[in-house]
Amino acid sequence: MINDSFSDPNKVQLTEDGRLKHFLTTEGxxxxxxxxxxxxxxxxxxTQERAVKTVPLLRGKTVVNLFFENSTRTRSTFELAAKRLxxxxxNLDIARSATSKGETLMDTLWNLEAMxxxxxxVRHADSGAAHFIAEHVTPNVAIINAGxxxxxxxxxxMLDMLTIRRHKDGIEGKIVAIVGxxxxxxxxxxxxxxxxxxxxxxxxxxxxxxxxxxxxxxxGAVPYYDxxxxxxxxxxxxxxxxxxxxxxxxxxxxxxEFFKLYGLTEEKLAYAKPDAIVMHPxxxxxxxxxxxxxxxxxxxxxxxxxxxxxAVRMAVMAMAMSGQxxxxxxxxxx
Amino acid sequence: MNLPDIEQTCxxxxxxxxxxxxxxxxxxxxxxxxxxxxxxxxxxLNEEIxxxxxxxxxxxxxxxxxxxxxxxxxxVQGSELPESIEDRHIILIDDVIMSGRTIRAAMNExxxxxxxxxxxxxxxxxxxxxxxxxxxxxxxxxxxxxxxQLVKLTGPKPLELTLA
Numbered sequence: 001m002i003n004d005s006f007s008d009p010n011k012v013q014l015t016e017d018g019r020l021k022h023f024l025t026t027e028g029x030x031x032x033x034x035x036x037x038x039x040x041x042x043x044x045x046x047t048q049e050r051a052v053k054t055v056p057l058l059r060g061k062t063v064v065n066l067f068f069e070n071s072t073r074t075r076s077t078f079e080l081a082a083k084r085l086x087x088x089x090x091n092l093d094i095a096r097s098a099t100s101k102g103e104t105l106m107d108t109l110w111n112l113e114a115m116x117x118x119x120x121x122v123r124h125a126d127s128g129a130a131h132f133i134a135e136h137v138t139p140n141v142a143i144i145n146a147g148x149x150x151x152x153x154x155x156x157x158m159l160d161m162l163t164i165r166r167h168k169d170g171i172e173g174k175i176v177a178i179v180g181x182x183x184x185x186x187x188x189x190x191x192x193x194x195x196x197x198x199x200x201x202x203x204x205x206x207x208x209x210x211x212x213x214x215x216x217x218x219x220g221a222v223p224y225y226d227x228x229x230x231x232x233x234x235x236x237x238x239x240x241x242x243x244x245x246x247x248x249x250x251x252x253x254x255x256x257e258f259f260k261l262y263g264l265t266e267e268k269l270a271y272a273k274p275d276a277i278v279m280h281p282x283x284x285x286x287x288x289x290x291x292x293x294x295x296x297x298x299x300x301x302x303x304x305x306x307x308x309x310x311a312v313r314m315a316v317m318a319m320a321m322s323g324q325x326x327x328x329x330x331x332x333x334x
Numbered sequence: 335m336n337l338p339d340i341e342q343t344c345x346x347x348x349x350x351x352x353x354x355x356x357x358x359x360x361x362x363x364x365x366x367x368x369x370x371x372x373x374x375x376x377x378x379l380n381e382e383i384x385x386x387x388x389x390x391x392x393x394x395x396x397x398x399x400x401x402x403x404x405x406x407x408x409x410v411q412g413s414e415l416p417e418s419i420e421d422r423h424i425i426l427i428d429d430v431i432m433s434g435r436t437i438r439a440a441m442n443e444x445x446x447x448x449x450x451x452x453x454x455x456x457x458x459x460x461x462x463x464x465x466x467x468x469x470x471x472x473x474x475x476x477x478x479x480x481x482x483q484l485v486k487l488t489g490p491k492p493l494e495l496t497l498a
Contacts, residue, residue, distance in 0.1 A: 039409075039410065040406070040410050042412065043393070043395075043396075043410045043411065043412035046412045046413065046414070047396065047412075047413075047446075050446055050447055051446070051447060051448055052445075052446035052447070054446075055396035055397065055443075055446070056396070056397060056442070057396045057397075057401055057406075318396075318406050319406055321406075322401070322406035325401075325404070
């Protein structure tokens with residue numbers, strides 16, 4: 001779990017003048033900064049629609065994908081994002097490398113630093129791992145959190161914000177429901193922080209009591225145990241993947257039972273606003289948390305999320321790398 | 335120092351651009367302004383001579399050669415080119431030319447959109463201090479500034495010049 005001894009994340013992830021230098025969590029970031037990430041990502045959506053999809057921004061920089069926990073999709077989108085910024089990228093599958101031979105985390109990092117890396121994209125099963133690395137890494141190396149334990153998955157949350165902003169004409173005043181296993185979801189936590197900061201009217205979490213964290217109201221979300229009530233008047237429905245490994249812990253009766261109560265069907269979606277959008281961070285379990293008719297239907301923006309994911313990761317990487325530079329104030333750069 | 339009258343300079347530059355397009359036989363050019371001042375100048379010139387159906391905009395933030403020194407500009411607005419630039423004649427427009435680095439970055443970006451038939455450069459003001467071999471085809475006025483002095487264009491309506 002999250003170690004309370006960690007310092008304020010914003011002291012670690014922001015420069016003294018408030019720019020991003022690591023991206024560890026959406027928690028506590030200002031509305032201006034979150035909006036800047038979304039605006040920058042919007043620009044990167046347009047560069048990716050060109051004949052040449054790359055921009056030369058991070059030319060000569062080395063980005064290392066440091067995945068202590070497997071994830072093909074997130075790793076691939078980070079890889080594509082780095083390539084479209086013209087960075088060199090190294091994929092390290094730590095689960096199968098030196099750490100399994102007994103090398104400590106810090107030894108691994110020091111070795112990578114010795115190879116003149118400029119950025120680490122970190123995914124780890126322990127909450128706070130990216131924060132820990134950011135505190136111990138050499139200055140001028142940026143850390144991007146690609147998911148740590150149950151704590152945060154900030155780039156996923158920001159790509160979801162971008163999706164809502166582009167498809168619902170802004171986040172301000174919208175009612176958003178997050179459905180499923182909230183308890184184990186770092187995505188939900190990061191989404192709630194970002195949605196609250198960006199002015200969503202109401203953030204709801206819907207799921208069985210065993211899968212909703214007890215402190216959820218302290219985060220600013222309203223718990224619902226019933227889809228009909230929870231989805232009423234929603235503008236956005238975010239389905240979370242049901243992590244099947246949780247099944248064994250008897251937190252859930254069965255997949256069939258879960259689908260019956262919380263699986264998103266066309267019938268349940270009808271409780272939300274007629275123009276509601278349906279999102280999912282992927283990979284989707286068809287027939288477990290969402291039926292195919294909804295996943296492939298007209299309300300679904302699930303594949304758009306994937307495209308926006310690359311743009312958001314480009315934005316965060318560019319901004320963090322930028323925050324690592326010591327700005328030299330010159331009179332003019334025309 | 336006396337700054338040139340911007341309205342007059344724009345009208346003269348528009349006329350010279352119109353003549354230039356004719357004598358050089360530039361068919362169906364696309365005016366492309368560099369954000370932010372260059373876009374204002376491009377739109378102003380196009381109002382006078384109406385040579386391009388739509389003015390394109392280039393935001394060179396992702397192409398700057400000083401990213402590692404200055405970082406990313408906080409307000410990236412993105413580029414918008416009206417149509418394919420493949421085999422088209424581009425008239426690239428900026429408000430002030432100094433080092434030439436902006437123009438180099440802008441040309442790099444243009445080539446990522448396609449292969450233009452040609453690129454011509456028009457600048458409202460040339461303040462010298464060049465660091466790269468880049469010269470405008472047309473220039474509204476030349477200013478010799480003192481060390482450390484700069485000019486700034488504000489706009490879009492009216493376009494005004496101030497010393498900084």
